[in-house]
Amino acid sequence: MTRPIFLLLMLVALLAIGSLSIGPANLPFADGLRALVAGGDGPLVLVMREIRLPRMVLAVMIGGTLGLAGAAMQGYLRNPLAEPGLLGVSGCAALGAVLAIQTGMSAAFALALPLSALAGAVLAVVILVVLTGPRGETLTLILGGIAISAIAGALTSLVLNLSPNPFAANEIIFWMMGSLADRSMLHVWLALPFMIVGLALLAGVGRGLDALTLGEDAAAAMGFDLGMLRLRIVLGTACVVGAGTAVAGSIGFVGLVVPHLLRGTVGGRPGPLLWVSALGGAAMLLGADIAVRLIAPDRDLKLGVLTALVGAPFFLHLVWRSRRQRA
Amino acid sequence: MLRRALCLLLAFAAPAAAQQAPARVVSMNLCTDQMAMLLAAPGQLISVSSLARDRQSSAMADEAMRYPVNHGLAEEIWLLKPDLVIAGTFTARASVEMLKRLGVPVLTVPPAYGLADIAERLRLVGDAIGQRDTTDAVITDFKTRLAALRARTGRRPSAALYYANGYTTGNQTLAGEILLTAGFANIAGDGGGGRMSLEALAMASPEALITGQPYPGASRSEEILDHPVVRRIRAARASRSVTDSDWLCGTPYVLRAISDLSALRQEIE
Numbered sequence: 001m002t003r004p005i006f007l008l009l010m011l012v013a014l015l016a017i018g019s020l021s022i023g024p025a026n027l028p029f030a031d032g033l034r035a036l037v038a039g040g041d042g043p044l045v046l047v048m049r050e051i052r053l054p055r056m057v058l059a060v061m062i063g064g065t066l067g068l069a070g071a072a073m074q075g076y077l078r079n080p081l082a083e084p085g086l087l088g089v090s091g092c093a094a095l096g097a098v099l100a101i102q103t104g105m106s107a108a109f110a111l112a113l114p115l116s117a118l119a120g121a122v123l124a125v126v127i128l129v130v131l132t133g134p135r136g137e138t139l140t141l142i143l144g145g146i147a148i149s150a151i152a153g154a155l156t157s158l159v160l161n162l163s164p165n166p167f168a169a170n171e172i173i174f175w176m177m178g179s180l181a182d183r184s185m186l187h188v189w190l191a192l193p194f195m196i197v198g199l200a201l202l203a204g205v206g207r208g209l210d211a212l213t214l215g216e217d218a219a220a221a222m223g224f225d226l227g228m229l230r231l232r233i234v235l236g237t238a239c240v241v242g243a244g245t246a247v248a249g250s251i252g253f254v255g256l257v258v259p260h261l262l263r264g265t266v267g268g269r270p271g272p273l274l275w276v277s278a279l280g281g282a283a284m285l286l287g288a289d290i291a292v293r294l295i296a297p298d299r300d301l302k303l304g305v306l307t308a309l310v311g312a313p314f315f316l317h318l319v320w321r322s323r324r325q326r327a
Numbered sequence: 328m329l330r331r332a333l334c335l336l337l338a339f340a341a342p343a344a345a346q347q348a349p350a351r352v353v354s355m356n357l358c359t360d361q362m363a364m365l366l367a368a369p370g371q372l373i374s375v376s377s378l379a380r381d382r383q384s385s386a387m388a389d390e391a392m393r394y395p396v397n398h399g400l401a402e403e404i405w406l407l408k409p410d411l412v413i414a415g416t417f418t419a420r421a422s423v424e425m426l427k428r429l430g431v432p433v434l435t436v437p438p439a440y441g442l443a444d445i446a447e448r449l450r451l452v453g454d455a456i457g458q459r460d461t462t463d464a465v466i467t468d469f470k471t472r473l474a475a476l477r478a479r480t481g482r483r484p485s486a487a488l489y490y491a492n493g494y495t496t497g498n499q500t501l502a503g504e505i506l507l508t509a510g511f512a513n514i515a516g517d518g519g520g521g522r523m524s525l526e527a528l529a530m531a532s533p534e535a536l537i538t539g540q541p542y543p544g545a546s547r548s549e550e551i552l553d554h555p556v557v558r559r560i561r562a563a564r565a566s567r568s569v570t571d572s573d574w575l576c577g578t579p580y581v582l583r584a585i586s587d588l589s590a591l592r593q594e595i596e
Binding site: 024025043047050166167168184297299 | 525526529549551556
């Protein structure tokens, strides 16, 4: 248990340093770090503190919370196919964010952006949980998720198409695929409070999820309040996914792949899986964000493209396996 | 493809100029709208595109109020019974193709890729609508004023054009030539331009930053013009936020953009 956490921490730290040292401006590594720490005036400091630092911090925050949210949803629904991006939670959050931007609310009041995304995410998670119940029947879950994704995607496209702004329609791809390019510390501060609340809510669900593996009755008999557990997971997931999507668009598959890869390292227990998944998610998104900058430095390749290329085959593999298990 | 388009264009342009001037001309592209409004005889131009009235994109929004507008749909244009339709090479291709099938003469005008193209495009439109004298006068006036504006400067301050989504344009574009003519050195260099990362902008730290003005309705794409890096450069260096209307189309109105920027350069010196 401590060993995978230690190894993952090392990996995240390495990738974070890598993320800080990669960019189109080809700075000498040592100069960049010195500028980052020491500060000062020149363009070097501007690049390190205002461009690369927020990008790295956001990758850690968003990747980490996506991994955590994926592990929590999979634990609660007891279904390895649950994931905020696939099930339309991110899509609804994106719709909320787009509405906040297009109505001018976010220009008048900055926190309206994450708040509106949060509202979208809450709506999606509530529909999903009510629809499938705690047993997480696969077919209902996936079909419900597809429907929610489709509605959210269609409404997002509609709002952006109706905008008088000539750039808005092109942003559909950002909201569907996600990107960390050109973010600033402002976006970090916008997302941070909601991420902290979400983390606090999800931090306490581990033991409840462990108990739930024995069945609802057993968990209830052990003194766990299942209604409370559900509420924490619904609100916690919505908080972190809403805040992340509001600043970086919807990034899929992180919450699916990471818990699945790491489940073996914690003996399949959903409680400890939460924290290793958080670290694994941070590592995965940092890696993906480094990769998009290496593959196409001038193009703003979207993050979701990479995570989907890795994640979708995984998803197919999981579906294949669950089909065989049923047969 | 391009050659075919040019052939078609010549096939329609040449006889139109030789025969008598078309009496009912419809324009369906922002740039040809402005050229047609500059050159057409009173009553000859019967409709312009709806964008021509948009203050942010059109340098002749007020003039455009005097003309009925179309939305580039084949049906509405067909109903206007035009003798000549003027379209851009890239505008509403499906509508243009349909109008051609219906036997309406269509002149397709390519966009101006530089200052030298402007006179040529004006000539193309002027000949097609049979207004040779007006066209001569407009072109002569444009060339004289352009020659007077050409900066006679030793040092060229560095400058960047920076738009939504971090796009920039290089020297081989209309906007790039406007910048050059006003006496700046474009940090995007030769070529057409493309995405310039915030990092590259910060490291180049140009002496002047020229950004576009935000369009109505909000967008994420324009957020970059409010990024701390851009704000820092804007605060420390000379900067201008320009409206697209004088920059988008190859019309004599680019002279306004050039003199705007020349004033900015004189501030720096």
